[in-house]
Amino acid sequence: MIKTSLAAVVLAVFATGAWAQNTPVGAWHSIDDKTKEVKSEIVITDNGGVLSGKVVKLLRKDARQDAVCDLCTDDRKDKPVLGMEIIRGARKAEGKDVWEGGKILDPENGKAYTLRLTPIEGGKKLEVRGSVFGIGRTQTWIRVTN
Template sequence: MKLLKQSLLALLLVFLTSVAALADNSDAVVGVWKNGEGTGMIQIYKSGDKYFGRLVWLKVANNPDGTPRTDINNPNESARKKPLRGLVNMRDFKYVGDNKWEDGQIYDPKNGSDYSCEITLTDPNTLEVRGFIGVSLFGRTDVWKRQVKK
């Protein structure tokens, strides 16, 4: 009986710690996250009262000739020679409470398109990133995993 009480107490402590970790913290999203495909890592950072993200790691960082991969699909021709690594691909997110950041934009270098975006921290190490056109109902969600905190 004593072992059962200790186990339940330990489980309750773990649960409460997890809930506390998700407490209303606007900077909880700051850190390095791996995208759902595992092809890139994005560092989310704060600038002023908004949040941004930049590509800091690519699974395939270089072209077959050894040169760094560039933003070849960018609709702006002058930007096509910029390296993907270091590219700011998330912009202008605002914290709205309840572990959500909204009103941002996300750029997909695979197709050179910008999308409206909102992100939700579902637990301390899991981020749901939803890109959409128009309304959030018509979009796609990718699940990112934390790699490095702040």
């Protein structure tokens, strides 16, 4: 009985760990499109099925830690990029491991784009697609592991 219970607990822990990785929730390193170096760390959280993401670290060598979003046009105008919510309102698509319907902000140009998040490679990477009228770009973020 104890062996069966222990085996069930171990299986549940492994199953939960695998499932938890196939989600955008967690810490991610964004990669600069041009230089391919780590740009920032973003933490994505789930609040009742709605995802949001904040910049928690600016990691580029030349990053200004006091940078503000002077090109933003919404409530984030002139606010610090460090700590800024750049992902808002994404929800899981029914029957798919895709989160969409939200917006992602590029603090460098102040523009918000329609968002789609797709975990790949078992949740080790995240395809982040920002678009306007179907035209956009996809970045691949890397999950931060401790």
